[in-house]
Amino acid sequence: MSQTMPPENLSSRLLTVLSLPLFERVHELSILFDRCSLRQVHEIFPHVVHSIFGIDGNPLGWGLRTTTLENNPLQFQTLNQFFGVCGPWMRVCHRLLVDQYKFELDINLLPAKFVSLLQNGQNPSFYAELINVETMMQQVSTLSLNAFDFYVIHFVLHALQPLHSINPIAMQIHNVRSKTVYLKLVAEYLNNFLPLVPDARIEPVHFSSGVKAPQPLPAQALQPQRQPRYIKISSSYRNGGNVSVGGGSPSASVGGNMSPQSNSPNASSQRAYAWRSESVLHFFVDIWLRYDIESEHHLPSSDFVRGVRTLVKQVHFFANGAQLDHSSLCALRKVSLSMVKVRIYAFIVGLIDRWPLDSSLMVVLELWLSYIQPWRYTIAALNNKAPSLSYRPPISSCFDGFIIDNLIMYTHVFTQLMPHFGRLDYTVYRNAFMLYRLATIFSQHDLVDKLQRFEQIHAGNAFGFDSPQRQVNIMNKSVSPGTQWNQSVNTSSVKLFSFTMQTQMETFLLVISMARNSVLRDIAKLRNEIAEKQRSEGFLKNFYKKMFGECTQEEVTLREFSRIPEVLRQCIDAFCRTFNVDQANLSMHETLPEEPSIPSAPAVQNFSFFDASDTLDTSKLNPHQMSLNASNLHAAVDPATLPIQTNEVRALVRILHFVSEKINKKYGSQLQGFYVRDDYFGKVSRQLLYAPMTEQWFDKSSGHVEICENLVPPRVCLRPLGSISALTTIGCSMILGQLVWGSPLLGIFILATVLLVYIMLQALFS
Known part of the structure; x- marks a missing residue:
């Protein structure tokens, strides 16, 4: 280690370093950490963490959630290398574990639901060694965390910042599929600390200490507001886990010093290996899935939902390796999925209730589909998986228990989504593809058979509770205010495979069929316009465009439109098979006027926003008509200002x-x-x-x-x-001029002459 930094210069030196541009900041900060003693690193560590994540300052922090490989490759690589699991920052975090330095975190930085849980004494035992209680108020005030936990919990909390609503750069990035460096690090951390492969090595491996030092519980421990009515012993306890008190979190079985291996002689070495995975799992699940969507002013950004999907997929991988893992992570693997299960329903339902009706709904749909398909996230599926969304691995009987325990996630969420899909504009390909994703998942023969069978047998206990009435009570607390599930458990409104649902699907598929017919008419109209334009331009100009591969905006639109009818047809076929809907009932309406009457709804006229009359009443427009009217509104821009293409x-x-x-x-x-x-x-x-x-x-x-x-x-x-085809033509003419006439300029002159003659002939016959 280099010479130690003088204490009086440490603060000013840190402020100077943190004000530098990113590349110099990272370089100088690494040097500063090397020069400082362990005590000095402990002193400046929280200030650097606050700077990284914009605590009490610029909410963008170091730009983890606004930096992508497309908009700033150098900054992306710099941040990814610095914060990676084997990067300099992780080495600093593990260096501070030597003397078990602690850092205080104000609980006001945590989500409101999480704070309420801690204040009410309902916290899992994992947090028992972390909480600090103010003696006067008998309220939890702070959490005492080691350096690794202090960084990870701030990293997790950073995703809750509503950057998309306060920064235009974040708004632009979060609305596209670009992956920020933050999402890259989320995937890297989860893959490392919640490994797929049993007995995997967790990086960094070499550090001086690691076992969390148990914190003595407060003298007057916090007690729950209500006493538990019964004790429920989970299946993980019968396999070597711990007792979980009824109504509490399943995560309690892996918290604090209550490790499943705590009675074994090598418990310390086992906990030294597993404690980081416990921290990562608890912080990600407890903070992200307790995001109160109903009470928060801002809707979470799409990149946050994509991060939650990464968490769900990795937990599936982690949990599915429990049968093959005999290390100290085995007990944590067994309870990891149940930790997600008790919170994911309310989280997804809240997202669907508030999410806008556009193609960005795909991120919520993919999150839900990832959770209800754990068989896609196994070692066997990963090794055999084709690089396509069409891959459908067989559903083993070992997942029957998951489907039964999460039956509500298949049935209720599906019925909640369908009204939203009925209001989408299917002249947009991404919306049609979104429906295709839903249709293909629920048309899997083995999944449909299992859902039908389990819905008949286990409909009253679909969420794993001890009584059907308790299940209904929990659901009523999970959904938005004013929405109540029927107190009768066997209500037809929540059954996926019932006559009522079949009738609703037939009405829905009729709307999709009409939307498909509307797209077909638009395609025919657009083709006629393109053909008419080509006839007016003449043969020579059309031949020139085809030779050089030039496409007009109308041709690009036609190419996009042409994919939609086939996708919608496959959706109709899939849903008809799943819900036993007769397609003949849909084909009967294909020759009817634009808007046939829907059962149980009064007949409506064919209103349009473009009607010039003064008697238009838009309140009578149904969602399908509004969608068709909106599809006639398109932005028109100068072709010269379109985004630069790949060619x-x-x-x-x-x-x-x-x-x-x-x-x-x-x-x-x-x-x-x-x-x-x-x-x-x-x-x-x-x-x-x-x-x-x-x-x-x-x-x-x-x-x-x-x-x-x-x-x-x-x-x-x-x-x-500036197109590649034009440059290729110029280059070929130069080569031809050099080979035939000995001068490349002569080749360019001949090319220009040919083009001039072509233009003059085209003008003559126009």
Whole structure:
């Protein structure tokens, strides 16, 4: 170790380092940690953690949730290497475990539900050695955590920051599928500390200490507000686990010093291996799945939901390895899934209730589908899995217990989702694909058979409680206020395979069939428009476009549209098989007018937002009509300003756009005069210049959607020269000129001459 940093310079040096740009900050911070003594590292460690995650300052922190490989590759790699499981930061965290240094965490930073649980004395035994109780108020005030736990709990809490609502950069990133460095680290931490493979090595391996020093419980221990009515012994206890008090969390069986191996001679060495996994599992599950969606002002961001999905998938992997694991992690594997189970239902139901009706609903759907398919996350499935979402591993009988215990997750969540799917716009491919994902999962023959059989047998005890009435009471507390499940357990409204549900699915599939027919009509209309445009442009221009692979915006839209009818057809077929719906009842309506009447609903007229009459009553529009009307509203932008495509050279396109803008700005009036001329010169100008158009876009800055327009005059656009096909043509002409005439410039001259003749002929016959 280098010379120790003088204490009087430590604080000022730390402030200087934390104010540096990221790359220099990481480098200087690593040097600072090497120069400091262990006591000095303990002194500055919490300040660095607060800086990383923006505690009492900039909520972006070091940008873990706004940095992606696409927007900043260097910063992404720097953060990923620094915070990785084998990176410098993890070595610092484990270095502080030598003397079991403790750090205080204010419980006000924790979710409100979690704080309430701690204050009421209902905390799992895992937190018994961590809580500090204020003697005067007899309330939990702080948690005493070692360096590793202190960092991990702040890392987990960082996902709850509503960055998407307070920072435009985060809003843009969280609404796309880009993976931030935070999500990359989430997957890395969970895969390392909750390993899939039994007896896996958890990094970092070498550190001086590691067993959590037991904290003495407060002299006057916190007691639950209500005494437990009965004691329920879980299956994990019969396999070597501990007693779990009824109504408490299953996680209690692995907390604190109550490790399943605590009576064995090598309990200390076993706990030294397992305690980090206990901390990671408890912090991620207890904090993330206790996010109170109903009471929070901000809806969680999509990247947070994707992080929860990563957690669910890794817990499945972790739990499914219990039968093959004989290490100290075995007991933790056995209870990990039950820790998720008791909270995941309320979490997903709350998300579905508040999530907007657009294609971003896919992240919530994928979270739910990941939880209800544990057979996808086994060692065998991972080794045999084809790289496709269409892979359907067989459902072994060993998962029957999971399906029975989580039957409510299959039935109630499905029935809650269907009204949302009935209001989606299926002219958008992502919405159609979302329905396809749901349909294909619930059309698996072995899954449908199991659900039908278990729903008939275990419908009254679907959530693993000791009585059907207790199950209903818990569900009533989990759902949103004002929503109550029927007190009769065997109610048909919650049964997935009943005549009532079959009737509802038939009505739903009728709406999907009409949406499919509407898309088919739009495709036919768009094809006619493209064909008419091609006829007006002439043979030579169409041949040129096909030769160089140029596509218009209409052709791109048609290609997107053309995928939708087949996807919707497969959805209809799958749901008909699952719910025994006769497709003949749907085909009878295919020749009816735009909006046939739905059973039990009054007939409605074919209203439209584009009706010019003064008697339009939009309150009579049903969701399907609103979807069809909304699909007629499209933003129109200048093709020259579209995002750079993969078949274009990014730097060259930007240069050509800059040159085009300069030409248009300087000679705009002359170009417009050339374009409107009626003689042959005007025809040539119309072949060379982009046609005038009206740009349209949606402005939401005022709180409501407004359609804005801007008239774009005739203009020069050199962007086509930046495509790879154009550059390839120029290169081939230069090579041909060199080989045939001995001069590459002559090849370019001949190419330009051919293009000029082509344009003049095209103008002549236009």
